[in-house]
Structures are given as structure tokens and as C-alpha cells.
Amino acid sequence: MKIIIINGSQKSGESNTGIILNELNSLIRKEHKVINYVLGSKKIASELYKEIITGDVIVFAFPLYIDSIPSNALKMLIDIEDFLKKGGVQDIVMYAIINNGFYEGKQTRIAFEIIQNWCEHTGIRFGGGIGQGAGEMIGATKNMPLSKGPFNNLGRELKFLMEKIEVKETFETKYLSPCFPRFLWRFMAKHTFWHPMAYKNKLKKKDLIKRII
Numbered sequence: 217m218k219i220i221i222i223n224g225s226q227k228s229g230e231s232n233t234g235i236i237l238n239e240l241n242s243l244i245r246k247e248h249k250v251i252n253y254v255l256g257s258k259k260i261a262s263e264l265y266k267e268i269i270t271g272d273v274i275v276f277a278f279p280l281y282i283d284s285i286p287s288n289a290l291k292m293l294i295d296i297e298d299f300l301k302k303g304g305v306q307d308i309v310m311y312a313i314i315n316n317g318f319y320e321g322k323q324t325r326i327a328f329e330i331i332q333n334w335c336e337h338t339g340i341r342f343g344g345g346i347g348q349g350a351g352e353m354i355g356a357t358k359n360m361p362l363s364k365g366p367f368n369n370l371g372r373e374l375k376f377l378m379e380k381i382e383v384k385e386t387f388e389t390k391y392l393s394p395c396f397p398r399f400l401w402r403f404m405a406k407h408t409f410w411h412p413m414a415y416k417n418k419l420k421k422k423d424l425i426k427r428i429i
């Protein structure tokens with residue numbers, strides 16, 4: 217089976233999407249052909265679309281941007297749709313993995329609807345997926361194996377996803393939050409992420425709550 221894996225994060229270096237996909241890659245049996253693409257922020261060559269639609273399965277992973285899809289990944293979907301109009305589509309199943317910054321993975325449901333609608337338009341079968349909350353915490357806890365730390369439910373669902381990929385079966389999308397108390401997550405995000413980022417950008421704590429209008 218040919219599995220195409222697309223990382224739709226716009227980050228040029230390490231991304232939370234990439235960490236999730238590393239785990240997924242580690243679960244894929246050797247007999248499958250796997251092609252990984254990282255979209256980043258560069259322009260996507262049209263050859264890429266031709267290659268993507270030769271897959272038996274596409275795993276499309278991306279971060280949630282304003283309840284939706286990052287612009288580069290959206291552009292890719294629009295271009296693939298145009299491309300498919302010319303040639304039709306074989307039996308391809310697309311699974312999605314969407315991670316978002318807020319605690320609740322349920323925040324990704326609108327983006328999942330967009331992907332599902334796109335699949336209906338193009339004739340690609342939507343296979344279901346995983347919507348994971350507290351995405352930035354994935355990067356912050358990356359030294360902990362996904363199967364053991366606050367994302368052990370994600371580790372388990374990635375294994376389940378892999379079982380479904382193997383047989384090209386569809387399933388109901390799972391929405392996950394970390395196995396970690398919400399108030400602690402907020403505290404940590406403030407002190408280990410937002411405040412240090414503000415200082416790095418020469419801002420003070422109070423600048424973060426300043427109203428622009």
C-alpha cells in the first residue's frame with residue numbers, strides 16, 4: 217500500500233504536527249511505501265499533486281488556524297481539486313489529524329467538516345481522523361513518549377488510526393484533550409510559553425492584555 221503523509225504546518229523547523237506524524241510513521245509496517253511531505257510556507261509544485269493522488273491512502277495533518285486550514289494547505293486542496301476535475305479519482309481514502317492550541321480538541325470540528333466537504337467534492341473517501349487539543353504542549357513534552365505522558369490517549373488513537381489505514385476503513389473522528397488538568401495547562405501555558413515569548417519579543421506581561429481598539 218502507498219501511504220502519502222502531508223504535514224501542513226507552516227513552521228519551517230520542528231512543528232507539533234511533525235511530532236505527531238513521527239509517531240504515526242513509527243507505527244507503519246515496513247512493507248508499505250510511505251512518502252512524507254512537509255508543506256511549510258514555500259510554493260507547492262504541481263508535480264506534488266500528481267504524486268499525492270497516486271496514494272492508496274492520504275494522511276493530511278495540519279494545525280488549526282482560525283478554526284480552519286492554514287492558507288498553504290488550503291491552496292493545496294484547491295489545486296488538487298482542480299487537478300482531479302481533469303482526471304477523476306481512484307479509490308483513495310483521506311484521514312486527517314488536526315491539532316489546535318486550545319485545550320479542547322473539539323475546536324477542530326469545523327476544520328474536519330471542511331475536509332469532509334472537500335472529500336465529497338473530489339470523490340476522495342473521507343476516512344475520519346483525530347482532533348487533538350493543547351497542541352503546543354505536544355512540543356513542550358516531546359521528550360516524553362506519546363504512549364506514556366499527557367498524550368497517551370493520542371498515542372492510543374494513532375495506533376487505532378494505523379489499524380484503520382491498513383484496511384482502508386473509515387471511522388468516526390475522535391476529539392481529544394490532554395490527560396492533564398485544564399487549570400495546570402493554563403498555568404503552564406502562561407508561565408512557560410506566553411510570558412517567555414513576550415519577553416523574547418521585547419514586550420512586558422501587561423502588553424499581552426492591552427486592548428488594541
Ligand SMILES: Cc1cc2nc3c(=O)[nH]c(=O)nc-3n(C[C@H](O)[C@H](O)[C@H](O)COP(=O)(O)O)c2cc1C
Pocket residue numbers: 225226227230231232233234278279280281282283284315316317318319323350351352
Ligand atoms: C495564525 C494562527 C491561528 C491559529 N488559530 C487557532 C484557532 O483558531 N484555534 C486554536 O485552538 N488554535 C489556533 N492556533 C494555534 C495552533 O493551532 C497550535 O499552536 C498548533 O499546535 C500549531 O501546530 P504546528 O506546530 O504543527 O504548526 C493558531 C495559530 C496560529 C499561528
